[in-house]
Amino acid sequence: MKYFICVVLLLSVVPLFLNAQSNYKPGYVVNFKNDTLNGFIDYREWARNPEEITFKQTLSGSPQKISVLNANAFGINNSEYYDRFVVNITTSTVELTQLSHKLDTAYVTDTVFLKNVVDGKNISLYVYTNSIKSSYYVLDKRLKTVISLKQYLYYDEENRSISSINSYTGQLLRLAVMYQPDNKGILTRIQKATYTEHDLSDIAIGINGGTKAQQSVHINSSVRFFAGAGVRSSKLQFKGDNTVAPFKEGSSDNAFSPVISGGMDFLLNKYTERLVVRLEVAAAMNRFKFSKQQGTGPTKYDLDFKQFNAAITPQILYNFYSTDNLKAFFDVGLAVNVFKYNNYNYVTTYSYGVVTTQNKYPQFQSLVISLPIKAGTQINKHIEIYGTYWIPASITRYIYYTTDLSAFQFGVNYLFK
Known part of the structure; x- marks a missing residue:
């Protein structure tokens, strides 16, 4: 019982540690002039895409708040990389208990930091995670446009089942035909792919020419x-x-x-x-x-x-x-x-x-x-x-x-x- 009490007391002070603790790692910030500032970023294990980070040019320097209001990108070396984009973010939920009973294509337009998952010569895959869900985006390097990979879930009352509209399948097929017209295997993989980081990363690598092509795959685990x-x-x-x-x-x-x-x-x-x-x-x-x-x-x-x-x-x-x-x-x-x-x-x-x-x-x-x-x-x-x-x-x-x-x-x- 004494040991259990000690554990409870230990847990009670955890928030104090979390609030006071910093975890500065080597990184960089790209400002609006596209100048790269090397320094250190207070690296948190972000469950959602951060809206703001803390940056120091030296460990002993003064901390600066970095957001989409003053930076185009930031990254923690060899770990996580974020780029600033203006994107459409769907507002429909994927929680089964809260699904809409009809197709909900509503979205908001916002300026956010997208997390880079795969960076390749043809396309780059990004993810944006908020309190609702994770949404995926593709940057087409040739057209220099960001494509929102879309998937919608809703409850079909007539059939009493969950229906999905997988628009991302067609979007990826068009990219595959554009960049890998002779690769029939990737077309099959796209048709079987689920809306997950694992499957979409695999598809992005294929569109870029495979693992031997010049690209970065960011894996933290x-x-x-x-x-x-x-x-x-x-x-x-x-x-x-x-x-x-x-x-x-x-x-x-x-x-x-x-x-x-x-x-x-x-x-x-x-x-x-x-x-x-x-x-x-x-x-x-x-x-x-x-x-x-x-x-x-x-x-x-x-x-x-x-x-x-x-x-x-x-x-x-x-x-x-x-x-x-x-x-x-x-x-x-x-x-x-x-x-x-x-x-x-x-x-x-x-x-x-x-x-x-x-x-x-x-x-x-x-x-x-x-x-x-x-x-x-x-x-x-x-x-x-x-x-x-x-x-x-x-x-x-x-x-x-x-x-x-x-x-x-x-x-x-x-x-x-």
Whole structure:
């Protein structure tokens, strides 16, 4: 419980970190004179296209606010690039619960920064994401015009189904015929393409002549691997009806075990590392001992067993504080635990010397789902120090009592980059 309170307090100060923290990365701004100003941009993991950014020409310089009112473009080196355009932005939603019951082609015209996804010799693909949806645009390099790739969804009341108008298919076919007239394969790919960044990027690359043609494809995601070791303190506690449980309410034992672990991280943005999807495998071993005496004799009850644990844990890791050399994170996962036990016995020793054994009693489960909560720091890009708490999970399935397993773990991971 104390650990849980600490976690809650930690989360309560996260907004303070987020508001105070800056993340300046090398980048540039192109002003209205088309002069390129090199410097540093406060790089955020933008879920929507930014309306305004903060720019410094030197790290010690004064920050400047950059928007469509004073810049034609900006970019974070080797990461994200944005260009200023005047475009039509559809206002129809794609949320299934909010779909219009008729075709809605309404739009607004606005000046915005479009994010460059593919930059090629024939066309460039851009995306604009706001609170409603993501919309895609193509810059035709020969005609020097921006084309809005259109798709409309609406609910067809007569057929009681969702209908789509995929205008982008015809638009891309015309571009393909113009720039790749002999490429029949790309025509088929366009007809099968969905209105997603993955499919549209693939089509844009094809119209530009394929991956060997001169072009840039901007991919921020990446994968890294890690390995580590730690020490785990596990607590096994009996809870329930004292008349049927093998040990009385609250009886517990603690076991200490070394832990080895490893896995991979899927970085949604390798330049900010703000949000990470982690898949971890770990192995440990516990030994628990229980003993009680009962009656005037007395009669003695003993349980001594070993528990081998292998776990696969998908996790969501969030770096709420992030600089190049120091990060602080919070992590929640769902552990799939596979347990194996030695050939243990529940031993009863009576006062008159008779000894009885019950093999594999209590019967412990071999597959248990548990919830680990983790917090820690990453130092100098490679060293990760953390602490984990496993919320108690029952490893038995008896009606009148439970046997709960919880744990604390402290460890170190090495991140391979």
